[in-house]
Structures are given as C-alpha cells and as structure tokens.
C-alpha cells in the first residue's frame with residue numbers, strides 16, 4: 001500500500017489513497033500502521049475517498065482504531081496530500097468529512113511545507129451535540145472532581161467533543177494523569193478530548209491536549225480551535241488568537257458565522273507499507 005507521512009505541528013498522520021478500493025477494515029489498518037514500534041507509526045490514519053458532494057472525502061481514524069468525525073491538523077495534511085498529488089487541481093477546495101464539508105485554501109511555502117487555512121464551521125456549545133449526559137443545555141465553567149483534584153471545565157463540539165480547562169501553568173504529568181480520566185468520564189457518552197490552556201495575553205495561549213483515541217499529542221487542531229473559541233466566549237480572549245502547543249503554532253480567527261484555523265502541513269516521507 002503506497003502511503004505518505006505528514007505532520008501538522010507534530011501531530012503526525014499516515015495518508016493512503018482509497019478512492020478506488022473498498023475495505024471494511026480501516027480500524028484494523030489504523031491500529032497496525034500507527035503502531036510506532038511495529039510499523040511506520042502515527043497519531044492517526046487519513047483515508048482519501050471519492051465524494052459526491054465535495055471535491056474529495058476524508059476519513060480519519062485514531063491510532064487506537066476508533067473513527068472520529070474531524071481532525072483539524074489531519075485536515076491540513078490531507079489538503080496538502082490531495083493537492084500535491086493532483087487529486088484536486090485548485091488552491092481553494094472542499095473536503096467532505098463526517099462533520100460536514102470543510103473549505104480549505106492551500107499555499108506552498110517551500111518544497112515540503114504548505115500553509116493551509118481551514119473554515120472550521122462554528123462548533124456547538126449544546127450538551128446534546130457534544131453527546132453529554134447532562135440536565136443543563138450547555139456545560140460551561142462547571143466544577144468537576146477528578147481523582148484528588150477539582151477543575152473548572154467547559155465543553156463544546158468542534159467537529160469532535162472537546163473539554164477545556166484553564167490553568168495557571170501547563171504540567172504534562174497532570175495532562176496525562178487528569179486528561180485520561182476526564183476523557184473517559186461517564187458524562188461524555190462518546191468520550192472527550194481534553195485541553196489544558198494557559199493564557200499568556202488576550203491574543204496568545206498555550207495548549208496541551210490529551211486526545212481521545214490516541215493520548216497526549218504534540219498538537220490538536222480542533223482542540224486549539226475549541227480553546228480559543230471557549231476563551232473568547234468567556235471573555236478571556238480576543239477573536240484573533242495565536243495558539244501554541246509543544247509541536248508548533250496555529251492561528252485562530254473567530255468571525256460572526258465561522259472560525260478559521262491557519263497552520264502548516266509538512267511532508268515527512270513516502271513509501272510502501274506492508275499491511
């Protein structure tokens with residue numbers, strides 16, 4: 001199976017072109033090829049499919065084999081793959097995802113890096129859309145107890161479920177310890193990604209994300225978007241926010257009707273995989 005490996009701020013992906021194949025076993029393939037010890041290794045698998053309603057369709061699987069509706073860093077890498085491989089021949093195009101159609105704009109920076117701007121839609125604060133058991137309509141600035149600690153958390157759907165915790169300092173041990181607990185809290189019927197956010201000033205935040213289905217990653221595009229959106233909604237942040245994670249930086253621009261995420265997509269290598 002021919003593949004490319006790419007990353008978006010250190011969140012890495014294997015991409016395979018499946019426009020002319022029909023397997024039912026993508027979960028198994030994702031688990032196998034994302035394993036860092038026994039295969040190429042990645043946080044997730046991106047699959048190129050034909051679309052009837054957009055220029056191309058993206059399917060995304062986490063490294064544990066679970067499917068997710070959206071992946072922000074993955075979408076930028078996917079856009080680079082389909083553009084560089086001439087599957088799509090224009091700089092502005094539409095990608096079908098399980099979270100609907102996303103519009104992207106791609107610009108080549110150098111031979112390996114492209115800058116991709118994605119219209120992320122508007123997200124939702126409604127508990128019913130986040131797949132949460134809760135009596136309230138939204139779940140914003142709520143106190144929860146996790147192991148030995150209390151946190152004030154806010155949740156939203158940004159393509160996939162996200163929970164944001166504002167902290168004074170990011171401690172990676174805490175991200176692992178409490179992130180993994182919050183991910184599986186029974187309030188979240190389909191789990192949640194968990195973002196620990198430090199505000200530097202009105203336009204700059206740092207984020208560390210514990211991801212549903214793949215654990216701690218060096219960056220999470222939907223998580224960085226959700227962190228900026230929740231921060232802005234709670235009047236802690238402006239509408240234009242630079243979001244930095246361990247793997248790099250993306251820019252989030254919040255408009256009336258949609259949110260833009262702009263960031264890099266970088267090719268690492270290509271090859272043939274035994275599956």
Ligand SMILES: N[C@@H](CCC[C@H](N)C(=O)O)C(=O)O
Nearest residue numbers: 068071072073160220221222
């Ligand atoms: N890394 C992603 C998010 C991938 C999906 C997530 N792990 C989930 O299962 O919800 C991103 O860049 O957005």
